[in-house]
Amino acid sequence: MFRSETYKNRRAQLSKDVNEGIILLLGNTESSMNFADNHYHFVQDSSFRYFFGLINPDIAGIIDCDSGEEMLFGDDLTIDQIVWTGFQPTMKELAEQVGIDKTAPFAKLAELVQKALADGRTVHYLPPYRATQRITLSNLTNQAVSKVDEGASVKLIKAIVKQRNIKTTEEIEELEKAVDITAQMHIAAMQHTRPGMKEYEVGAIVQNTAKMHGAELSFPMIITKDGQTLHNHYQGNTLKSGDLLLCDSGAQAVSGYCGDMTRTFPVDKKFTSRQAELYQIALDAHEAAIKELAPGKRFKDIHLLAGKTIFEGLKAVGLTKGDTESAVAAGAHTMFMQTGLGHMMGMDVHDMENLGEPYVGYTDELKKSTEFGLKSLRLGKALEAGNVITVEPGIYIIPQLIDLWKSEKKYEEFINYDELEKYKDFGGIRIEEDFVITDEGAKMLGRQVPKTIADVENTRA
Incomplete structure (x- = not known):
C-alpha cells in the first residue's frame, strides 16, 4: 500500500x-x-x-x-x-x-x-x-x-x-520489483529444465521461485513444448531431446503490480540448427521493435515492423517469398505471427483489459482492426512517457492453419507451402520483455534474462 x-x-x-x-x-x-x-x-x-x-x-x-x-x-x-x-x-x-x-x-x-x-x-x-x-x-x-x-x-x-495509463515513479518501483521476480522465475526454469521432466515439474520450479519472493503468479503460467498453441495451459507432456520449451509467466508483487515475460529455449543444452534459425529471426523482430519504442510512436506501426522483420527473415529459410511490404500489407505474415506485439501492463498483467480494449489500447480516431492477426493487437495507439508495455513477437507454426490456407491457396504468392510442410512439427517461439516508455525512448524493467542464442546456451549448459 x-x-x-x-x-x-x-x-x-x-x-x-x-x-x-x-x-x-x-x-x-x-x-x-x-x-x-x-x-x-x-x-x-x-x-x-x-x-x-x-x-x-x-x-x-x-x-x-x-x-x-x-x-x-x-x-x-x-x-x-x-x-x-x-x-x-x-x-x-x-x-x-x-x-x-x-x-x-x-x-x-x-x-x-x-x-x-x-x-x-x-x-x-x-x-x-x-x-x-x-x-x-x-x-x-x-x-x-x-x-x-x-x-x-x-x-x-x-x-x-x-x-x-501513465505510471508514476512509485508505481514503476513496484513494477521493477514484480518484473525482477519474474526474471528470476525464468532463469530458474532455464537452469533446471532437463529431458525426461514433465512440463508441470518446470512449472513447479517457476511457481516456487515466485513464492520464495513473497509473490503470486500474475496469470496462469504457460509452460509447454507446444508453443504454437498461444495460450496452452496443459502441462502434462514429457519433455524430450529435440523439443523447444516455451515459458510464459509472471509474478504479481505484494503491491499488486505485475510482471510478464516469455523465454523459449531448447530442452537440450543447445538449439538445433533449424531451431536457431527461427529463434534468431524472432529475436531480430524483438530487437527491431525495442529500438522503435518512444513517445509518439504508434504501437501498431511497431507491430507491423516486427511482422515485416519476421517475414523477411523467413525468406532466407525458404518459408516466405515475394515483396515483404506487399505481403505484410496483405496479411501473409500472420501465417507465422497471429498475435499482437504486446499490451499495457500494470496492476493487471493485461492492464485495464476489463475496461475495454477500444478505450485502453486505441482512440476515437484509431479503431481496432477486425482482420486476422491485427484483431489480436491489444495496443495500437501512440505511446506516451509513463506507459508500461510488453514487447513479445513470436513465430508460431500451426499445422491446422497451414492445412486450411494451403487448401484455399491463400497467400500462395507469399508463402512457400511445400517447404512449410516440413516445419509442421516445429512448435512456436516467443520472446517477451517489459518496458516503461520514457521521455527519451524506453527502459527495460527488471534484470536481464538470457535471450541471445549464445547466452541461452551458456545458461542451459
Whole structure:
C-alpha cells in the first residue's frame, strides 16, 4: 500500500475528470470453489485497489463529484468470523489508512445509490466482469441484470484509463520489483529444465521461485513444448531431446503490480540448427521493435515492423517469398505471427483489459482492426512517457492453419507451402520483455534474462 496521500490525490483527480454525479467502485467478493467457505485465491478489483488501496473483500467506495464526499462501505467482522480469520482492522481503521473519514455498513450502500438516482443524479460504475458484480449492481441500481452492462459509464472508463495509463515513479518501483521476480522465475526454469521432466515439474520450479519472493503468479503460467498453441495451459507432456520449451509467466508483487515475460529455449543444452534459425529471426523482430519504442510512436506501426522483420527473415529459410511490404500489407505474415506485439501492463498483467480494449489500447480516431492477426493487437495507439508495455513477437507454426490456407491457396504468392510442410512439427517461439516508455525512448524493467542464442546456451549448459 502507498501513502494515504497517493490515494487521496488519485480520487481527487478522478472526481475532477468525471466532474458530476457519484462514482461507485466495487471491490471484489470471495469466490467459492466447491463449497461456500472454500475460496479461490482472492484478487482485489484493480481499479478499486488503485483508488482505495484496500485488498479486503466485500468493500465498496463512493466518490461524490459534486460535494467532494468520499465513503467506504463494508462490515466489521463478527466474533464468529474472527475465530477463523484472526483479528482484522475495523472499517474505520481501514478507511483511515487511505485517507477517508466516513464509513457505513455495506447494506447502506443501496440506500445512498437509490437516493442519488431518485434525485436524478448520474451513478457512474464500471462494466462488470463477474456475475456477482453484475447482480450487486442490479440490486443497487434497480436495473435488470441483463441491462447492467449497458449502464456502465464511458466517462468513468475514460477517466480511469487516463490516470492508470501513465505510471508514476512509485508505481514503476513496484513494477521493477514484480518484473525482477519474474526474471528470476525464468532463469530458474532455464537452469533446471532437463529431458525426461514433465512440463508441470518446470512449472513447479517457476511457481516456487515466485513464492520464495513473497509473490503470486500474475496469470496462469504457460509452460509447454507446444508453443504454437498461444495460450496452452496443459502441462502434462514429457519433455524430450529435440523439443523447444516455451515459458510464459509472471509474478504479481505484494503491491499488486505485475510482471510478464516469455523465454523459449531448447530442452537440450543447445538449439538445433533449424531451431536457431527461427529463434534468431524472432529475436531480430524483438530487437527491431525495442529500438522503435518512444513517445509518439504508434504501437501498431511497431507491430507491423516486427511482422515485416519476421517475414523477411523467413525468406532466407525458404518459408516466405515475394515483396515483404506487399505481403505484410496483405496479411501473409500472420501465417507465422497471429498475435499482437504486446499490451499495457500494470496492476493487471493485461492492464485495464476489463475496461475495454477500444478505450485502453486505441482512440476515437484509431479503431481496432477486425482482420486476422491485427484483431489480436491489444495496443495500437501512440505511446506516451509513463506507459508500461510488453514487447513479445513470436513465430508460431500451426499445422491446422497451414492445412486450411494451403487448401484455399491463400497467400500462395507469399508463402512457400511445400517447404512449410516440413516445419509442421516445429512448435512456436516467443520472446517477451517489459518496458516503461520514457521521455527519451524506453527502459527495460527488471534484470536481464538470457535471450541471445549464445547466452541461452551458456545458461542451459
